[in-house]
Amino acid sequence: MTHTWDPDRYLAYADERGRPFVDLITRIGAADPATVVDLGCGPGNLTALLAERWPDAAVSGVDSSAEMITAARASGAAATFEVGDVRDWGLDTPSPSGSGYSTGGEDGVDVLVSNATLQWLPDHLELLPRLVAQVRPGGWLAFQVPGNFDEPSHTLRTELAAESPYADHTAGAAVPSSYDAATYLRALQELGCDVDAWETTYLHVLHGKDPVFTWVSGTGARPTLQALxxxxxxxxxxxFKRRLRDAYPDHGHGVVLPFRRIFVVARVPAGPTSGGPA
Structure with missing residues (x-):
């Protein structure tokens, strides 16, 4: 079941959504990369930070949403943007095999970033060897995914969507998911990478009418809403709003939304290894 994205709704909490991206890229040790790619770049506001950090690099953004790429191209970011699927993206390099992988060599990218995107791909753990293969030896792969899928912001949607009369329409809607930091660390270590993996829980203080609904309707709940x-x-x-208000009350200082995020920064080895995918 397909769905579309709304850049304006997504940017409703741009500062809060941007904090994990900043925390992620500050841990990337690349000094002077020539090529930097943002997979799942969205409306391009965060891709612009990559261009600011590495002004001499050729920075590009890729996203499967035409609406997001249109917004990104209009953002003024010093980067190029194209529509593309993360699962299909990659340079023309040999595919990884069960006995190891082939890196992109001198044609690979120096820094490959993916922020809050991989959780939409159920098989993204199996995709990691292919992403590593697109990075130049000694380069960097860094990504961040939400880890809050057991929180009411997600479980309430799941419960309500399973009820009648909604279930007949929402059964095929995309639902995000992720693994814990240790799982990603082990998978990338087996590919020969040096890995830094950690998690952080942010306490976002949101204001306005039904702010948690505004947040989730721009991301995790959007496919479900569009399926109806x-x-x-x-x-x-x-x-849904009523249940979210009960779960996230406003005691006079705004609504507190705890949001756990999983971070991974991997340094790709200088040459092929015998490691295979996890």
Whole structure:
């Protein structure tokens, strides 16, 4: 089931969504990369930070959403942007095999970043060898994924979507998921990478009417909402908002949204190894 993204809704909490990206890229040790790629770049506001950190690099962003790429191209970021699927993206390099992998060699990228994107790919753990293979020996792969899928912001949506009359429409909607930091660390270590993996729980203080709904309707809940017919969506949204208000009350200082994030920064080895995918 396909869905589309709304750059304006996504940017409603741009500062809060941007904090993990900044925390991620500060741990990348690349001094003077020639090529930097942002996979799942969204509206390009964060890709611009890559261009600012490495002004001499050729920075590019890739996203599967045409709406996001249109916004990115209009953002003024010193980068190029193209529509593309993370699963299909890559330079023309040999595919990884069970007995090891082949790096992109001198044609690979120096820094490959993916921020809050891989959680939408159920097989993204198996995708890691292919991503490593696109990085030049000695280069960097860095990504961040949400790790809060057991929180009410997600479980309430899942529970409500499974109820009648919604279940018939939402059964095929995309649902994000991720692994813990240790799983990513082991998978990349077996590919020969030096890995720094950690997690952080942010306490976002949100204001406005139904702010948690505004947050999730721009990301995790969006496929579910779009799967519903127009006649049912307002009813679903009203009940979802009610349950979110009960789970995230405002005690007069704003609504606190705990948000756990998983971070991984991997240094690709200087040459092929015998390691295989996890």
């Amino acid at each position: 017919p127009d006649a049912l969506r307002p009813r679903f949204e009203a009940e």
